[in-house]
Amino acid sequence: MTGRLEGQHIIVTGGSRGIGAAIVEKSLAEGARISVIDIDTTAGLSLANGLEADRFVFAPGDIRSAADISAFHELAVANFGPVTGLVNNAGRNSYADPLKMTEIEWDEVFAVDLKAAWLCARAVLPAMIAARRGSIVNIASVHADQTYKGYFPYAAAKSGLVGLTRSLALEVGPNQVRVNAVSPGWTETFLVAEYLATQPPEMRKQVLAAHPMGRIAKPTEIANCAAFLLSDEASFVTGANWRVDGGLGARFAG
Template sequence: MTLRLQNKVALVTGSTLGIGRAIARLFLAEGAFVVINSHRDDEAAADLRAELGADRTDGRCLFVQADVADAGAVNAMMAQAVRRFGRLDILINNAGMNVFADPLLMTPEQWQRCFAVDLDGAWHCARAALPHMLMQGAGSIVNIASVHGHRIIPGCFPYPVAKHALLGLTKSLGIEYASRGVRVNSISPGFIMTESNQAWLAGFADPDAEAQRQAELLPVKRLGEPIEVAYTALFLASDEARFITAADILIDGGRSQLYHD
């Protein structure tokens, strides 16, 4: 490791599984102090806490249980992170949830929960982080968006609505604070082999065959891995990306650029 985030403080929401977990592990390995987060303190959280030493009072990692949909809980999490490590340099807004429903059959609760986590959650965290970053005159916010923010897949409403809005939030905040040292960018993953996608594949009669079918849809002919998203987040969070703001990077194996009949 080259310690590209040496002594920077990063908060990664939704970081006990999948992409968030890969980012938290990589950032810690690259020299950062890392705050990991989940809305529940479950087995996955316990496993990552043990792995990263989050329960040690003198460690480089801290676990905070908080639902990003709750602005009060987010403010408390941010305050706890700054008390522990003294500053905040990086925010990775990874917490999110899939809500796929028929638009006319969807309940108001489904709509509200989708936006409360996938859009409001990112805004709550950014709003809590920005004062610390602005006071320092430097900071990097990376929102984990989705290819659903670029292309519409039937049957996935209202998730793409929230992800389109998250891209708008990224660009707006990126421009708003560009002159004050805070960069805001996003990453739009495609099919990444997270636990949730593995569970989805497991629902097929032949999971391996379905995984291969999905891979064949991609120009690269394979599915993505969480670490590949993590390395992109590392770049955007680091000083190597200091001239990049209000940008989105697609990580989808070229799928969104491919013409389909």
């Protein structure tokens, strides 16, 4: 299907690579105009080089900063008009010892994985509420429900993001604005590759064996779900957390 995001203006945070880049490409294919903010300037400019300049804009920025978000939002609106969709995709992993982690390290994790989603939503919601139309998709994780030892406090941050999704959906639902979460499982991204590189070689085999489908996701498979939630086809879907994990969460361990 093509064209189901025709006429929409969608912001994607952290959209320069991985799941974010896949969402950008899928949304463009569906007819949207896309604005991307990412702290990785090199990756953002590289992505921009291969896309249509009249429907895509990239700007470097730090989503932990309300000032950066505000400046980016102004730029995005100046280019493509009011924002109709927001994908809070930017995130970071955390591998911390709960007894040794510092307050600063804790705050850095939550600033990216949770606070930034609220800051970005706060920027785009006034126009969505005024138009009585809009969709926010928060990219959470299966870690919101189940996690691994050594991932502290990533699961707490992603659980918070799912909670924010539900709470915000109730607040803006009367204005016909929808808020949903997508919780990917193992996906072929840089962050997953980075993690597996620190593990014994047999770890990847164990991961694949744990999946009922015998494989992990491609970023495009997460993007397909996000595109649906951004579209009018999901017009009565809000406050939900969509797990895209290949059935991983449906099985017992062992």
